[in-house]
Amino acid sequence: MNVAFQGALGAYSEQAAEILLPNATVVPLASFDAVFEAVADGTVERGVIPIENSLFGSVHANYDLLREFPLSIVGELNLRIRHNLLAPEGTTLQAIRRVYSHPQALGQCRPYLRDRLPDAEAIAAYDTAGAARMVAAMGLADTAAIASTRAAEAYGLQILEGGIEGDTQNYTRFLVLARDAEEPPADSDRQMKTSIVYALRENVPGALFKSLGVFALRDIDLFKLESRPLPGHPGHYLFYLDLRGRRKDERIHRALDHLAELASSMKILGTYAAGVFEG
Amino acid sequence: MNVAFQGALGAYSEQAAEILLPNATVVPLASFDAVFEAVADGTVERGVIPIENSLFGSVHANYDLLREFPLSIVGELNLRIRHNLLAPEGTTLQAIRRVYSHPQALGQCRPYLRDRLPDAEAIAAYDTAGAARMVAAMGLADTAAIASTRAAEAYGLQILEGGIEGDTQNYTRFLVLARDAEEPPADSDRQMKTSIVYALRENVPGALFKSLGVFALRDIDLFKLESRPLPGHPGHYLFYLDLRGRRKDERIHRALDHLAELASSMKILGTYAAGVFEG
Numbered sequence: 001m002n003v004a005f006q007g008a009l010g011a012y013s014e015q016a017a018e019i020l021l022p023n024a025t026v027v028p029l030a031s032f033d034a035v036f037e038a039v040a041d042g043t044v045e046r047g048v049i050p051i052e053n054s055l056f057g058s059v060h061a062n063y064d065l066l067r068e069f070p071l072s073i074v075g076e077l078n079l080r081i082r083h084n085l086l087a088p089e090g091t092t093l094q095a096i097r098r099v100y101s102h103p104q105a106l107g108q109c110r111p112y113l114r115d116r117l118p119d120a121e122a123i124a125a126y127d128t129a130g131a132a133r134m135v136a137a138m139g140l141a142d143t144a145a146i147a148s149t150r151a152a153e154a155y156g157l158q159i160l161e162g163g164i165e166g167d168t169q170n171y172t173r174f175l176v177l178a179r180d181a182e183e184p185p186a187d188s189d190r191q192m193k194t195s196i197v198y199a200l201r202e203n204v205p206g207a208l209f210k211s212l213g214v215f216a217l218r219d220i221d222l223f224k225l226e227s228r229p230l231p232g233h234p235g236h237y238l239f240y241l242d243l244r245g246r247r248k249d250e251r252i253h254r255a256l257d258h259l260a261e262l263a264s265s266m267k268i269l270g271t272y273a274a275g276v277f278e279g
Numbered sequence: 280m281n282v283a284f285q286g287a288l289g290a291y292s293e294q295a296a297e298i299l300l301p302n303a304t305v306v307p308l309a310s311f312d313a314v315f316e317a318v319a320d321g322t323v324e325r326g327v328i329p330i331e332n333s334l335f336g337s338v339h340a341n342y343d344l345l346r347e348f349p350l351s352i353v354g355e356l357n358l359r360i361r362h363n364l365l366a367p368e369g370t371t372l373q374a375i376r377r378v379y380s381h382p383q384a385l386g387q388c389r390p391y392l393r394d395r396l397p398d399a400e401a402i403a404a405y406d407t408a409g410a411a412r413m414v415a416a417m418g419l420a421d422t423a424a425i426a427s428t429r430a431a432e433a434y435g436l437q438i439l440e441g442g443i444e445g446d447t448q449n450y451t452r453f454l455v456l457a458r459d460a461e462e463p464p465a466d467s468d469r470q471m472k473t474s475i476v477y478a479l480r481e482n483v484p485g486a487l488f489k490s491l492g493v494f495a496l497r498d499i500d501l502f503k504l505e506s507r508p509l510p511g512h513p514g515h516y517l518f519y520l521d522l523r524g525r526r527k528d529e530r531i532h533r534a535l536d537h538l539a540e541l542a543s544s545m546k547i548l549g550t551y552a553a554g555v556f557e558g
Contacts, residue, residue: 031389054508057336103381103405110310124405126382208504209488209495216488225487226505229333 002027002044003176004035010129010151016079016174017048018150019278032062036069039177047071047177053081054171056104058226062175063197063240066269073195074184075176076275083109083165086132086157087144093160096120100131101146105165109146112164120144132157173275183248183271191274192246193223198259198266199230199238207262208239214258215243218251223274236264247271281306281323282455283314289408289430295358295453296327297429298557311341315348318456326350326456332360333450335383337505341454342476342519345548352474353463354455355554362388362444365411365436366423372439375399379410380425384444388425391443399423411436452554462527462550470553471525472502477538477545478509478517486541487518493537494522497530502553515543526550 003024005013017026027044029035039047049065052058066073083105087096098121099106099113106113106122113122125131128147135145136155144160145151152159186192200207208227215222221244230236245252247268260266282303284292296305306323308314318326328344331337345352362384366375377400378385378392385392385401392401404410407426414424415434423439424430431438465471479486487506494501503521524531526547539545 031386052336053339055340057331057339060332060336061334102403106405107310122405124381124403126385126401126403205498205500206495208501209491212488212491216485219484221484222487222506224506227501227503 001025001046003046003048004029004038004044005048006030006032006035007127008129008133010132010148010154011127012079012081012148012172013048013050013174014129015148015150016050016077016172019079020048020075020077020174020176021046032065036065036071036177039071039179040069042179045178046074048174049177050172051175052173054169055108058240060228063228063238067197067267071177071179072181073175073270073272074178074181075272076193077174078171078275078277079174080278081165081170081172082148082163083128083146084149084152084162085144085160085164086135086147086152086155087160088136088139088141089156089158091141091144091158091160093117095142096144096160097142098123099144099146100125100135102126102128102131105146108165108170111166116161129154171277176272181270183246184273186246187273190276191244192271193242193274194245194247194252194271195240195242195269196256196259196266197238197240197269198263199236200262201264208237211239211259211262214255214262218255220245220251220255280304280325282325282327283308283317283323284327285309285311285314286406287408287412289411289427289433290406291358291360291427291451292327292329292453293408294427294429295329295356295451298358299327299354299356299453299455300325311344315344315350315456318350318458319348321458324457325353327453328456329451330454331452333448334387337519339507342507342517346476346546350456350458351460352454352549352551353457353460354551355472356453357450357554357556358453359557360387360444360449360451361427361442362407362425363428363431363441364423364439364443365414365426365431365434366439367415367418367420368435368437370420370423370437370439372396374421375423375439376421377402378423378425379404379414381405381407381410384425387444387449390445395440408433450556455551460549462525463552465525466552469555470523471550472521472553473524473526473531473550474519474521474548475535475538475545476517476519476548477542478515479541480543487516490518490538490541493534493541497534499524499530499534
């Protein structure tokens with residue numbers, strides 16, 4: 001099986017793909033669109049995308065692609081993002097004068113950099129894995145990258161220091177995408193989750209409250225609820241909802257039929273086992 | 280009046296600050312924390328922060344700072360993000376071989392770069408305004424930046440091409456922060472908005488539905504609703520809510536008192552005139 005992700009080898013998305021699909025071959029692609037296209041046209045069997053981060057919110061761009069492409073969510077992972085200071089073999093911490101990484105990673109490691117490397121310059125790179133690849137290619141004794149342990153392995157760098165991301169809990173939630181997915185059987189060991197996206201008709205007072213009523217009145221638990229202005233339609237909103245249960249469960253099935261009566265559009269994104277936390 | 284923002288001169292946050300507070304002196308600071316601290320300790324009278332983007336979601340980090348600092352939201356702006364290709368005077372489009380910008384801006388301009396500058400290398404920089412500053416300092420005939428028109432003015436660059444961000448509607452919502460803010464009077468020309476953040480007690484079935492009932496049963500409209508796992512408390516959720524009306528309105532006041540009965544914690548972030556769209 002092939003699984004596509006966005007980024008360079010050693011990206012956190014690759015780490016997520018390898019945890020989720022341990023025996024698959026990973027295929028790095030340049031953009032999220034390319035990942036969706038590759039799954040949709042059958043070039044790869046699975047895609048892995050980030051959908052939300054505990055510090056930086058939902059990736060609306062990927063929700064838009066989920067609405068657009070005929071794919072299903074078939075898996076989920078919450079990955080603890082741990083950053084490491086990587087440098088060529090033989091480098092010492094004292095010698096580091098430049099640190100490359102993605103701006104978010106540099107920001108999350110700012111307390112560490114301020115305390116331990118006050119003389120080093122932080123330089124933004126397009127992504128963490130790309131920074132590691134560049135630092136390995138340069139091979140300088142004073143230049144480091146902040147990236148994953150997987151990036152250290154991929155580019156032959158040593159880990160000068162691990163877990164430098166500060167005390168901020170930083171998780172990214174990843175989804176597995178597939179074409180023509182069958183709904184999985186109930187997993188007795190893990191909660192099942194169904195994700196939907198829907199829009200509400202304009203000028204319906206209390207429409208959101210009513211739409212949540214279809215779940216509350218059937219005692220269906222919600223994991224996530226988010227409203228977002230519908231792009232290009234002022235005053236209209238999209239709602240992202242994750243609920244406990246399978247699409248085929250009688251209660252869920254009826255609730256979704258009921259929601260379809262109220263919503264101006266609705267798409268069921270998939271049923272899958274609730275993601276474990278890895279860190 | 281002084282207004283602090285995060286970033287370099289020419290950042291989109293500076294543009295937002297100048298639209299929101301046209302007569303204030305802008306103060307660039309290195310981090311969001313520094314902006315909150317400067318407002319809280321009285322170094323500046325106002326701060327301007329981004330709180331959500333139409334493509335990349337809510338800035339949870341700033342919601343956390345809003346919960347932490349004793350500040351109020353006193354204003355709002357939805358700013359259309361328009362990107363421009365900037366280069367030193369005399370540069371031609373044909374000569375460009377390198378383009379510096381923030382990764383998100385590079386991504387939003389990817390169709391343009393692919394079509395018009397297929398031979399140019401896109402290089403990530405820490406922020407758009409910093410990229411413009413660097414390109415101006417280098418002064419090379421083959422190097423451009425993607426940034427705001429304000430950055431072009433700030434660093435003496437010419438706009439080789441404007442509005443290169445593709446057809447994606449890209450808005451960032453900015454908030455104005457103040458210490459010791461009085462609730463503004465109702466503005467007959469603009470809707471008033473009140474923002475709150477609250478957490479719900481664990482193991483209360485249908486708690487979210489009930490909490491929204493305090494607004495729905497009083498016919499209070501919601502602009503935004505978002506759930507987010509409470510950092511460090513698995514199974515607990517934070518909710519961000521923007522509602523129509525002023526905190527002092529009788530219905531709103533009663534609804535918030537009612538919500539306080541249900542919530543395990545609640546903070547009213549402020550009442551302000553709903554932000555206009557600029558772009």
